[in-house]
Amino acid sequence: MTRPLAFQPWMTAVQARMEAALARHLPPADALPARLHDAMRYATLGGGKRVRPLLVFAAGELAGAADEALEVPAAAVEMIHAYSLIHDDLPCMDDDSLRRGKPTVHVEFDYATALLAGDALQAQAFLVLAGTPAAADAASQLRMVELLAQAAGSRGMCGGQQIDLDAVGRRLDEPELEMMHIHKTGALIRASVMLGALCGAPLAAAEGARLDHFAKCAGLLFQVVDDILDATADTATLGKTAGKDQKDDKPTYVSILGLGQARIKARALEEEALAALAPFGERGQRLAALARFIAGRSF
Amino acid sequence: MTRPLAFQPWMTAVQARMEAALARHLPPADALPARLHDAMRYATLGGGKRVRPLLVFAAGELAGAADEALEVPAAAVEMIHAYSLIHDDLPCMDDDSLRRGKPTVHVEFDYATALLAGDALQAQAFLVLAGTPAAADAASQLRMVELLAQAAGSRGMCGGQQIDLDAVGRRLDEPELEMMHIHKTGALIRASVMLGALCGAPLAAAEGARLDHFAKCAGLLFQVVDDILDATADTATLGKTAGKDQKDDKPTYVSILGLGQARIKARALEEEALAALAPFGERGQRLAALARFIAGRSF
Numbered sequence: 001m002t003r004p005l006a007f008q009p010w011m012t013a014v015q016a017r018m019e020a021a022l023a024r025h026l027p028p029a030d031a032l033p034a035r036l037h038d039a040m041r042y043a044t045l046g047g048g049k050r051v052r053p054l055l056v057f058a059a060g061e062l063a064g065a066a067d068e069a070l071e072v073p074a075a076a077v078e079m080i081h082a083y084s085l086i087h088d089d090l091p092c093m094d095d096d097s098l099r100r101g102k103p104t105v106h107v108e109f110d111y112a113t114a115l116l117a118g119d120a121l122q123a124q125a126f127l128v129l130a131g132t133p134a135a136a137d138a139a140s141q142l143r144m145v146e147l148l149a150q151a152a153g154s155r156g157m158c159g160g161q162q163i164d165l166d167a168v169g170r171r172l173d174e175p176e177l178e179m180m181h182i183h184k185t186g187a188l189i190r191a192s193v194m195l196g197a198l199c200g201a202p203l204a205a206a207e208g209a210r211l212d213h214f215a216k217c218a219g220l221l222f223q224v225v226d227d228i229l230d231a232t233a234d235t236a237t238l239g240k241t242a243g244k245d246q247k248d249d250k251p252t253y254v255s256i257l258g259l260g261q262a263r264i265k266a267r268a269l270e271e272e273a274l275a276a277l278a279p280f281g282e283r284g285q286r287l288a289a290l291a292r293f294i295a296g297r298s299f
Numbered sequence: 300m301t302r303p304l305a306f307q308p309w310m311t312a313v314q315a316r317m318e319a320a321l322a323r324h325l326p327p328a329d330a331l332p333a334r335l336h337d338a339m340r341y342a343t344l345g346g347g348k349r350v351r352p353l354l355v356f357a358a359g360e361l362a363g364a365a366d367e368a369l370e371v372p373a374a375a376v377e378m379i380h381a382y383s384l385i386h387d388d389l390p391c392m393d394d395d396s397l398r399r400g401k402p403t404v405h406v407e408f409d410y411a412t413a414l415l416a417g418d419a420l421q422a423q424a425f426l427v428l429a430g431t432p433a434a435a436d437a438a439s440q441l442r443m444v445e446l447l448a449q450a451a452g453s454r455g456m457c458g459g460q461q462i463d464l465d466a467v468g469r470r471l472d473e474p475e476l477e478m479m480h481i482h483k484t485g486a487l488i489r490a491s492v493m494l495g496a497l498c499g500a501p502l503a504a505a506e507g508a509r510l511d512h513f514a515k516c517a518g519l520l521f522q523v524v525d526d527i528l529d530a531t532a533d534t535a536t537l538g539k540t541a542g543k544d545q546k547d548d549k550p551t552y553v554s555i556l557g558l559g560q561a562r563i564k565a566r567a568l569e570e571e572a573l574a575a576l577a578p579f580g581e582r583g584q585r586l587a588a589l590a591r592f593i594a595g596r597s598f
Contacts, residue, residue: 027453036453036461092410111391112464116457123452126425130444138437145429153422154326154335158415162335165411
């Protein structure tokens with residue numbers, strides 16, 4: 001058995017692999033309508049931390065899945081994520097002009113093209129996931145499509161965005177904020193983990209539940225750290241407008257708990273995530289390293 | 300064997316059946332976030348001619364499929380259609396305030412909620428299609444998801460919308476207009492027919508190709524008739540703003556061919572659609588009646 005890669009080289013390898021996989025799974029830039037495909041590729045390629053694909057690959061490693069198979073759900077979740085960023089940045093939503101250090105899609109192209117590019121990326125995610133073999137059988141692959149649709153929809157990511165909309169200008173308490181994030185970012189992060197696992201050997205029910213608990217903690221951890229960074233890092237470091245949540249009077253873990261308590265919360269979520277992985281032993285090491293990385297991420 | 304229903308009672312029965320199926324396959328209005336679910340239901344229920352579900356059911360009859368199974372792809376394609384109308388009506392697209400005789404979603408709710416309701420309806424379509432058994436096996440059902448994603452995406456419906464955007468203010472010729480409509484409305488209509496057929500007994504390759512040719516003709520026919528109605532009917536009859544294409548200087552079959560030639564074109568497409576069905580004999584009668592209905596529709 002080959003010795004597994006250390007975390008940093010592994011992360012760099014997955015990111016490079018995903019750049020190529022996404023480029024392949026997106027329609028070519030010269031296919032008609034070229035402007036739409038250009039916008040889809042602009043929004044998806046050449047940037048991004050690929051946190052969700054990293055979770056797919058790390059969970060796949062736990063379940064013994066092949067890298068070729070993992071590319072498929074990883075590309076699909078990243079397309080869903082990219083579409084959500086396009087729509088989230090639109091003038092009718094957060095009205096942001098900078099993303100990953102570049103002009104947002106509606107600024108670089110136009111409002112209508114940005115809307116369509118988001119819509120088409122969502123469809124492309126399901127096209128890739130339904131049309132490219134990744135799981136051992138069609139029933140498991142269909143289950144992957146179902147999980148992704150649940151995570152993306154009104155009781156997942158879109159639902160979280162709506163809770164966010166409904167909350168602007170209102171003071172949320174911590175449970176309400178948690179409910180928002182469990183939907184808004186947590187659902188897709190959980191789906192990333194579960195889809196990665198579905199590419200490998202079937203897990204026992206108790207193992208699946210433990211993995212799901214890890215994913216739930218990791219999703220919240222990611223959000224708490226995101227809120228801390230929004231409050232403490234500068235725009236150049238973030239690649240998006242810093243301090244925006246505060247300016248928009250959006251509820252965050254920092255605004256509700258204060259910076260010190262938000263940091264303590266992040267540490268507690270990290271511990272809980274790692275504890276959920278402990279029974280997997282060696283198999284869970286990659287996911288554990290990823291959780292630690294998310295907790296301390298300086299990107 | 301029971302005698303098949305005459306066309307009008309059949310149509311009414313399918314429409315009523317679909318109203319109930321859609322109500323069941325959409326998240327309940329009181330599930331959180333209620334405003335989002337309310338908007339999704341507002342956009343989908345209580346109106347619409349259900350042309351795409353009718354095509355699913357008529358194609359399913361040709362393939363001997365069960366009504367219970369057909370509800371699943373019919374609900375999915377109608378949700379994709381409903382989402383496309385929400386986004387199409389947005390201020391950044393066609394900026395329309397009336398649809399099916401009611402205020403459009405962004406007027407009744409707000410811009411951001413309309414965006415999210417469309418996004419969530421697309422996800423819901425894939426959730427229903429992946430999560431509810433309809434085809435004989437998982438592989439066929441996965442194929443249904445793939446076909447729907449293709450039809451909805453950048454080389455289907457969204458691509459047609461982009462071609463439409465790119466064409467505003469420019470003079471298209473008839474082949475360019477046809478290319479636009481083959482994507483914009485034709486892709487989803489073809490998918491409706493093919494998904495209905497996939498719920499039944501497998502078709503021979505030649506039969507599938509013939510059915511697909513029928514669907515292509517029916518899709519274009521639908522659009523030509525739509526253009527004729529936009530130019531000749533009033534707003535109350537249409538349930539949406541009449542004469543809007545002309546006002547927006549959008550290319551239509553009427554603007555390019557003139558009304559008389561557009562009517563001749565519609566008749567030719569109807570004949571071609573019916574000819575493609577002829578070899579199916581009795582089994583194709585329902586689809587044939589539906590094509591004739593689309594050709595002469597006064598709704």
